[in-house]
Amino acid sequence: xxxxxxxxxxxxxxxxxxxxxxxxxxxxxxxxxxxxxxxxxxxxxxxxxxxxxxxxxxxxxxxxxxxxxxxxxxxxxxxxxxxxxxxxxxxxxxxxxxxxxxxxxxxxxxxxxxxxxxxxxxxxxxxxxxxxxxxxxxxxxxxxxxxxxxxxxxxxxxxxxxxxxxxxxxxxxxxxxxxxxxxxxxxxxxxxxxxxxxxxxxxxxxxxxxxxxxxxxxxxxxxxxxx
Amino acid sequence: xxxxxxxxxxxxxxxxxxxxxxxxxxxxxxxxxxxxxxxxxxxxxxxxxxxxxxxxxxxxxxxxxxxxxxxxxxxxxxxxxxxxxxxxxxxxxxxxxxxxxxxxxxxxxxxxxxxxxxxxxxxxxxxxxxxxxxxxxxxxxxxxxxxxxxxxxxxxxxxxxxxxxxxxxxxxxxxxxxxxxxxxxxxxxxxxxxxxxxxxxxxxxxxxxxxxxxxxxxxxxxxxxxx
Amino acid sequence: xxxxxxxxxxxxxxxxxxxxxxxxxxxxxxxxxxxxxxxxxxxxxxxxxxxxxxxxxxxxxxxxxxxxxxxxxxxxxxxxxxxxxxxxxxxxxxxxxxxxxxxxxxxxxxxxxxxxxxxxxxxxxxxxxxxxxxxxxxxxxxxxxxxxxxxxxxxxxxxxxxxxxxxxxxxxxxxxxxxxxxxxxxxxxxxxxxxxxxxxxxxxxxxxxxxxxxxxxxxxxxxxxxx
Amino acid sequence: xxxxxxxxxxxxxxxxxxxxxxxxxxxxxxxxxxxxxxxxxxxxxxxxxxxxxxxxxxxxxxxxxxxxxxxxxxxxxxxxxxxxxxxxxxxxxxxxxxxxxxxxxxxxxxxxxxxxxxxxxxxxxxxxxxxxxxxxxxxxxxxxxxxxxxxxxxxxxxxxxxxxxxxxxxxxxxxxxxxxxxxxxxxxxxxxxxxxxxxxxxxxxxxxxxxxxxxxxxxxxxxxxxx
DNA sequence: AATGAATGAGGTTTCATTCAT
DNA sequence: GATGAATGAAACCTCATTCAT
Numbered sequence: 001x002x003x004x005x006x007x008x009x010x011x012x013x014x015x016x017x018x019x020x021x022x023x024x025x026x027x028x029x030x031x032x033x034x035x036x037x038x039x040x041x042x043x044x045x046x047x048x049x050x051x052x053x054x055x056x057x058x059x060x061x062x063x064x065x066x067x068x069x070x071x072x073x074x075x076x077x078x079x080x081x082x083x084x085x086x087x088x089x090x091x092x093x094x095x096x097x098x099x100x101x102x103x104x105x106x107x108x109x110x111x112x113x114x115x116x117x118x119x120x121x122x123x124x125x126x127x128x129x130x131x132x133x134x135x136x137x138x139x140x141x142x143x144x145x146x147x148x149x150x151x152x153x154x155x156x157x158x159x160x161x162x163x164x165x166x167x168x169x170x171x172x173x174x175x176x177x178x179x180x181x182x183x184x185x186x187x188x189x190x191x192x193x194x195x196x197x198x199x200x201x202x203x204x205x206x207x208x209x210x211x212x213x214x215x216x217x218x219x220x221x222x223x224x225x226x227x
Numbered sequence: 228x229x230x231x232x233x234x235x236x237x238x239x240x241x242x243x244x245x246x247x248x249x250x251x252x253x254x255x256x257x258x259x260x261x262x263x264x265x266x267x268x269x270x271x272x273x274x275x276x277x278x279x280x281x282x283x284x285x286x287x288x289x290x291x292x293x294x295x296x297x298x299x300x301x302x303x304x305x306x307x308x309x310x311x312x313x314x315x316x317x318x319x320x321x322x323x324x325x326x327x328x329x330x331x332x333x334x335x336x337x338x339x340x341x342x343x344x345x346x347x348x349x350x351x352x353x354x355x356x357x358x359x360x361x362x363x364x365x366x367x368x369x370x371x372x373x374x375x376x377x378x379x380x381x382x383x384x385x386x387x388x389x390x391x392x393x394x395x396x397x398x399x400x401x402x403x404x405x406x407x408x409x410x411x412x413x414x415x416x417x418x419x420x421x422x423x424x425x426x427x428x429x430x431x432x433x434x435x436x437x438x439x440x441x442x443x444x445x446x447x448x449x450x451x452x453x454x
Numbered sequence: 455x456x457x458x459x460x461x462x463x464x465x466x467x468x469x470x471x472x473x474x475x476x477x478x479x480x481x482x483x484x485x486x487x488x489x490x491x492x493x494x495x496x497x498x499x500x501x502x503x504x505x506x507x508x509x510x511x512x513x514x515x516x517x518x519x520x521x522x523x524x525x526x527x528x529x530x531x532x533x534x535x536x537x538x539x540x541x542x543x544x545x546x547x548x549x550x551x552x553x554x555x556x557x558x559x560x561x562x563x564x565x566x567x568x569x570x571x572x573x574x575x576x577x578x579x580x581x582x583x584x585x586x587x588x589x590x591x592x593x594x595x596x597x598x599x600x601x602x603x604x605x606x607x608x609x610x611x612x613x614x615x616x617x618x619x620x621x622x623x624x625x626x627x628x629x630x631x632x633x634x635x636x637x638x639x640x641x642x643x644x645x646x647x648x649x650x651x652x653x654x655x656x657x658x659x660x661x662x663x664x665x666x667x668x669x670x671x672x673x674x675x676x677x678x679x680x681x
Numbered sequence: 682x683x684x685x686x687x688x689x690x691x692x693x694x695x696x697x698x699x700x701x702x703x704x705x706x707x708x709x710x711x712x713x714x715x716x717x718x719x720x721x722x723x724x725x726x727x728x729x730x731x732x733x734x735x736x737x738x739x740x741x742x743x744x745x746x747x748x749x750x751x752x753x754x755x756x757x758x759x760x761x762x763x764x765x766x767x768x769x770x771x772x773x774x775x776x777x778x779x780x781x782x783x784x785x786x787x788x789x790x791x792x793x794x795x796x797x798x799x800x801x802x803x804x805x806x807x808x809x810x811x812x813x814x815x816x817x818x819x820x821x822x823x824x825x826x827x828x829x830x831x832x833x834x835x836x837x838x839x840x841x842x843x844x845x846x847x848x849x850x851x852x853x854x855x856x857x858x859x860x861x862x863x864x865x866x867x868x869x870x871x872x873x874x875x876x877x878x879x880x881x882x883x884x885x886x887x888x889x890x891x892x893x894x895x896x897x898x899x900x901x902x903x904x905x906x907x908x
Numbered sequence: 909a910a911t912g913a914a915t916g917a918g919g920t921t922t923c924a925t926t927c928a929t
Numbered sequence: 930g931a932t933g934a935a936t937g938a939a940a941c942c943t944c945a946t947t948c949a950t
Contacts (some may be wrong), residue, residue, distance in 0.1 A: 178401020625856040632855020
């Protein structure tokens with residue numbers, strides 16, 4: 001006699017899956033559920049029933065709901081990070097512009113290829129709990145750091161205009177985040193990655209405001225005739 | 228009952244407060260708690276104990292936890308919205324530039340004046356629940372709408388460069404959001420509002436990338452000699 | 455809208471009880487349940503349904519199942535401890551014998567008056583968890599300590615025969631424990647406390663074995679003639 | 682399948698062990714675990730990992746956790762029972778005293794030789810579940826029964842003093858149980874079995890209380906008329 | 909026979925919300 | 930109005946047991 005009584009066994013027990021695949025199965029189900037209900041509304045029950053496994057199986061692979069979420073975010077942010085390549089100026093065959101364009105296109109492409117994760121990242125990742133918030137924050141911090149350094153280097157090379165590099169980094173990051181979020185939310189096709197990248201690049205290169213009494217960098221922009 | 232008549236009233240019952248003030252009291256306590264713990268980690272217990280009122284009292288003024296949160300967000304987003312003024316081109320006494328600058332300065336000023344709310348807005352507002360998410364979304368949508376229209380008008384007037392106005396709206400909104408979030412998180416002083424606005428304006432006006440083989444709108448920007 | 459949805463309220467909500475009484479109510483229900491099902495078989499559900507309160511109410515008064523159990527054991531062991539009075543030899547008006555008899559009678563009386571607790575103490579108290587075991591153990595250790603000291607003093611006064619006092623303490627404690635347990639289990643009436651005490655006292659005073667070739671300390675006990 | 686043919690057999694699969702030995706292996710591991718963690722804290726996982734077998738293997742040899750525990754207790758109580766021999770009075774070559782002494786010595790010896798089991802028996806055996814409790818109880822009942830009969834016979838032969846034999850049985854059993862428990866808990870060496878037996882015997886023979894106004898002992902107790 | 913992944917019943921606990929006083 | 934004890938839905942997680950391989 002068991003300490004906890006057991007009932008009859010139901011037939012479905014899918015044991016043939018290799019360990020790693022079963023983990024994937026759960027991970028995918030979790031992604032779908034988080035995307036649909038949001039982290040806080042999602043329950044482990046939702047996940048296991050989406051995955052078609054028993055509740056206990058979930059805990060065999062993940063310590064708790066937060067842990068699956070964490071793995072999802074980690075993997076996705078790693079993919080994003082991988083699509084960013086440090087820009088080199090030494091190689092004359094690869095223009096800075098094309099490298100910048102590649103990076104933007106890469107990030108947008110990844111985001112559009114993983115819509116659910118992009119949505120989750122921007123909707124749910126913050127606010128899970130303070131320690132998790134800090135992890136997310138530090139991911140962005142790294143991106144900002146990389147960007148800031150690149151911009152500073154760019155200024156030395158005359159490729160980047162005057163101004164506080166860190167602030168430019170924030171502005172660029174924010175602009176890109178919002179663009180991604182909207183692209184995913186509005187359901188833009190993956191093909192538009194190209195066009196979006198172009199607009200982003202144009203934005204970074206020249207802004208869009210064409211004001212008479214220029215304001216900050218007067219001498220450098222004899223843009224008068226454009227007006 | 229007669230026997231309990233002499234039971235001392237607890238000091239915390241503060242019955243003298245006008246209804247509206249008590250509501251404020253709770254609202255402020257909630258803001259502080261949400262700022263400190265985040266919406267999901269915050270409990271009603273946290274709020275009432277911060278406010279120094281009884282649990283039941285909370286429900287006398289707010290239908291539920293979400294409702295206080297909602298009111299906080301609503302008030303704050305209204306303040307933000309109010310600091311944005313539709314730009315007029317008819318009045319020669321007020322340059323477009325100064326109006327844009329005013330708007331940026333206003334939003335940044337409001338955000339820095341209400342750090343807690345800014346943090347809450349960007350950390351917790353999304354992910355509360357799907358219906359709330361939609362409300363937040365629609366606030367941003369309105370901002371985007373206003374911005375898009377202004378940009379379109381600007382293009383007609385030659386004040387705004389070529390490109391998809393809606394995309395420019397997203398980019399600008401995102402850049403500003405990130406800037407605000409970082410400003411608040413890093414604890415920048417309110418005085419820096421001015422400097423940040425200037426950088427933002429500069430960014431919108433001219434971006435920062437100075438690439439040789441211009442990329443998108445070559446003819447319009449004979450910026451080469453600026454370099 | 456709540457984060458956790460709420461259903462209709464049921465009618466029974468017994469809020470009139472003073473805080474202390476409600477605590478008692480739960481405590482008594484817990485005692486009954488532990489007595490009937492044993493600590494490990496008992497669930498919090500059993501307790502609250504026996505007490506007629508909601509599950510949450512239980513956790514308002516006790517941190518967990520172990521804590522109620524602990525309080526029950528603590529109170530009972532305190533009552534037991536209180537029924538033991540240190541024996542004085544200075545007062546000629548109170549013979550040692552009558553004091554010993556009083557102590558035995560007191561403990562037996564308390565145990566018979568609280569059958570359920572006696573049963574719980576001997577059936578469930580050990581094995582709850584290591585830290586709890588230690589607490590129980592230290593209660594007994596104190597009793598043993600008190601008894602050992604008394605016996606040592608008794609030997610000095612010639613009231614207690616030769617032998618290791620601590621061992622005598624264990625033997626006496628064990629004998630009494632088993633007597634109590636059986637008395638409670640067999641459902642002896644409270645009136646038999648008197649008779650049991652007498653037998654216990656007789657046992658401590660003279661054992662029961664009457665062996666010819668006395669065994670251990672022959673010379674010292676010229677009790678042969680008594681036989 | 683053919684592709685997996687070379688997969689190494691895990692070392693732990695130890696297929697060479699005869700059935701009976703594997704059973705022993707598990708039983709010993711269980712004993713160790715129960716001794717260390719207690720029945721309720723012990724998990725089947727603890728046991729199988731201590732035994733170095735797979736989880737499923739456990740259930741090949743034992744129906745459930747309770748069953749191993751049961752077997753341990755049964756074996757141990759059988760050993761204890763075997764060390765008790767019914768006392769004969771017909772053989773003049775074997776004094777009653779020496780037979781009693783043998784019995785006590787035997788039980789103490791067995792307990793000290795199997796410390797873990799002794800500890801388990803006294804700490805965990807009760808409280809597993811009601812049906813198990815009953816089995817333990819009935820083991821003790823048998824011992825009590827045997828003892829009671831012997832004592833009654835002893836009274837007829839004048840070897841046992843006056844008093845309720847069943848009560849004497851409880852008292853003796855309890856005294857011995859506590860002595861064993863403490864001996865094991867305190868880690869007394871096996872050599873002390875002898876000394877403990879002697880003290881126990883002395884206790885049964887003459888108690889230790891030497892009270893002036895005697896009360897129970899015969900010669901000293903011209904209480905005949907009270908009866 | 910042996911394995912260990914999978915199962916799911918059931919226990920514990922939290923906390924938003926209600927309502928008698 | 931104010932109070933705070935009471936409520937109970939629902940979440941989380943553990944672990945004895947099963948069974949496909």
